[in-house]
Amino acid sequence: MVDPIAMPNVAGSDSPVVTVAPGWAFAAVTVLGALVVVAAVLDGALSARSSGGPGGAPGGAARPFGEAARLMRQRRRTTVQADSLLWRIGGAGLLVTAALMVAVVPLGRWTIFDLDVGVMWFNAMDVMVWALVWLTGWGANSAHSLVGGYRFLAHGLGYELPLMFALVAPAIAAESLNVGRVAAAQDGLWFVVWMPVAFLVYLLGVAAFSVGGPFAPALGSDVAGGVRAELSGVDRLVFETGRYALLAAGAAFAVPMFLGGGAGPLLPDWAWVLVKTVTVLSLLVWLRRRLPAFRPDTFMEVGWLVLLPAVLVQDLLVAVVAVWRS
Amino acid sequence: MLADIAFWGLGLVAVLSGAAVFYVDSMARATYALALSFVAVGLQVLFLQQNYVGVVTILMMVMEMAVMAVYMVMFMGMNPALMPMSMVHSNRTAAAAAVLTFLVLAAGVLLVDWPTRRGSPPPDVTVALGEALMGPKMLVMAVISPVMVATIVAGVVLAAHRTRYDRFGDDLRRPTPDDPQPGGVGR
Numbered sequence: 001m002v003d004p005i006a007m008p009n010v011a012g013s014d015s016p017v018v019t020v021a022p023g024w025a026f027a028a029v030t031v032l033g034a035l036v037v038v039a040a041v042l043d044g045a046l047s048a049r050s051s052g053g054p055g056g057a058p059g060g061a062a063r064p065f066g067e068a069a070r071l072m073r074q075r076r077r078t079t080v081q082a083d084s085l086l087w088r089i090g091g092a093g094l095l096v097t098a099a100l101m102v103a104v105v106p107l108g109r110w111t112i113f114d115l116d117v118g119v120m121w122f123n124a125m126d127v128m129v130w131a132l133v134w135l136t137g138w139g140a141n142s143a144h145s146l147v148g149g150y151r152f153l154a155h156g157l158g159y160e161l162p163l164m165f166a167l168v169a170p171a172i173a174a175e176s177l178n179v180g181r182v183a184a185a186q187d188g189l190w191f192v193v194w195m196p197v198a199f200l201v202y203l204l205g206v207a208a209f210s211v212g213g214p215f216a217p218a219l220g221s222d223v224a225g226g227v228r229a230e231l232s233g234v235d236r237l238v239f240e241t242g243r244y245a246l247l248a249a250g251a252a253f254a255v256p257m258f259l260g261g262g263a264g265p266l267l268p269d270w271a272w273v274l275v276k277t278v279t280v281l282s283l284l285v286w287l288r289r290r291l292p293a294f295r296p297d298t299f300m301e302v303g304w305l306v307l308l309p310a311v312l313v314q315d316l317l318v319a320v321v322a323v324w325r326s
Numbered sequence: 327m328l329a330d331i332a333f334w335g336l337g338l339v340a341v342l343s344g345a346a347v348f349y350v351d352s353m354a355r356a357t358y359a360l361a362l363s364f365v366a367v368g369l370q371v372l373f374l375q376q377n378y379v380g381v382v383t384i385l386m387m388v389m390e391m392a393v394m395a396v397y398m399v400m401f402m403g404m405n406p407a408l409m410p411m412s413m414v415h416s417n418r419t420a421a422a423a424a425v426l427t428f429l430v431l432a433a434g435v436l437l438v439d440w441p442t443r444r445g446s447p448p449p450d451v452t453v454a455l456g457e458a459l460m461g462p463k464m465l466v467m468a469v470i471s472p473v474m475v476a477t478i479v480a481g482v483v484l485a486a487h488r489t490r491y492d493r494f495g496d497d498l499r500r501p502t503p504d505d506p507q508p509g510g511v512g513r
Contacts, residue, residue, distance in 0.1 A: 124385035130392035298510030
């Protein structure tokens with residue numbers, strides 16, 4: 001071989017963030033796990049409140065722990081001629097995908113994977129969710145869970161393009177696809193202030209790729225639980241954890257893209273990233289309980305006739321501003 | 327060294343999962359074996375410092391395979407896609423074509439006088455690739471894309487069972503179209 005192959009990477013020496021040793025990936029996964037617990041506890045507390053205070057729903061804020069303990073002791077349900085390989089890949093993949101998403105999110109100055117096309121990387125990971133949710137629905141060899149898988153793909157065709165073009169806006173303004181540079185480009189004025197449409201569509205996309213809130217019909221009780229109809233025991237626990245992890249990863253990615261990264265007074269930048277992430281995460285958990293479901297068969301038109309033009313106009317405005325500034 | 331092992335390992339994954347497409351007996355496994363093959367190729371492209379091209383390959387191919395899963399249930403009559411089925415047909419012709427292609431390509435590898443490298447790679451190979459592909463041919467590319475979109479739209483219009491007269495009436499005066507499948511924005 002004439003040229004030795006170099007390791008892929010890197011945004012160059014003038015990158016605004018520092019790449020830490022790979023061992024810190026464990027710390028990043030721990031932070032992601034803590035965010036999952038925060039989201040699950042908040043979700044439990046909110047559902048206890050909405051069902052009429054203490055005593056209404058079992059557990060409240062402690063529900064996720066009780067539910068985890070129950071699922072870990074539950075015997076695994078088997079179905080006839082299940083495609084177990086694809087089923088397990090789908091169920092466990094959500095958690096892995098969320099971990100790969102946070103790999104490109106800088107915690108203040110530190111990042112694990114300073115990829116020069118980090119925004120595209122995040123986008124590629126959220127497309128992986130399409131495959132994984134459908135595989136979970138397929139693997140059980142059950143009609144209801146397969147219907148759930150197709151419901152998710154029907155939603156996906158509607159939400160994915162608006163989400164992609166929502167991610168384009170900060171990248172145009174920062175003139176970079178590197179997440180650290182996008183965060184650094186918001187010196188003084190956060191992108192959320194002058195690209196609110198892109199931010200809202202992005203949040204909708206996060207709710208969508210975590211299969212929650214308005215995009216929960218894929219797991220609907222009208223199809224016996226949809227994708228997770230036959231999931232039981234630890235498999236179900238890993239799937240649910242993966243959904244919360246995707247929600248948390250989406251909230252974390254919103255911080256460098258729209259909310260100025262680690263910028264803020266008094267606290268160090270890593271603390272600001274965590275504060276903002278928890279705030280966005282709480283907002284998402286609360287909001288996705290309040291929104292009505294989008295019907296999978298009609299959402300496509302909402303996505304392509306309302307969301308997509310709105311976010312394209314947003315991109316155009318951002319592009320005009322970017323050209324005018326340079 | 328580590329990068330070399332990873333690069334060749336990914337190459338092996340790409341070839342083996344590509345072969346698995348024809349070996350497995352389930353449409354879902356074949357589809358996602360092909361997706362895995364493309365993901366491995368996309369990761370290999372990252373090692374060639376073409377980060378954008380590599381990540382876009384992963385993104386597009388995973389999405390394409392997910393959409394293929396939709397089509398395979400929509401259009402495969404009697405749903406063989408949901409049952410175990412063979413992924414191969416016309417075995418003799420296919421084997422002959424494969425052997426012939428391999429021989430031609432292998433002969434090309436051995437017989438062609440490969441040029442030696444002149445100069446050195448530019449600092450940003452993605453920009454260089456983009457300019458080499460698009461630079462002098464931007465006008466052609468800009469013309470081809472609307473033509474391709476128009477072809478797709480025309481194809482769908484010609485293939486569609488219902489016309490605008492079914493939707494808007496014989497004099498096209500109906501205010502809201504009469505569609506079997508209602509849309510999401512009140513039409």
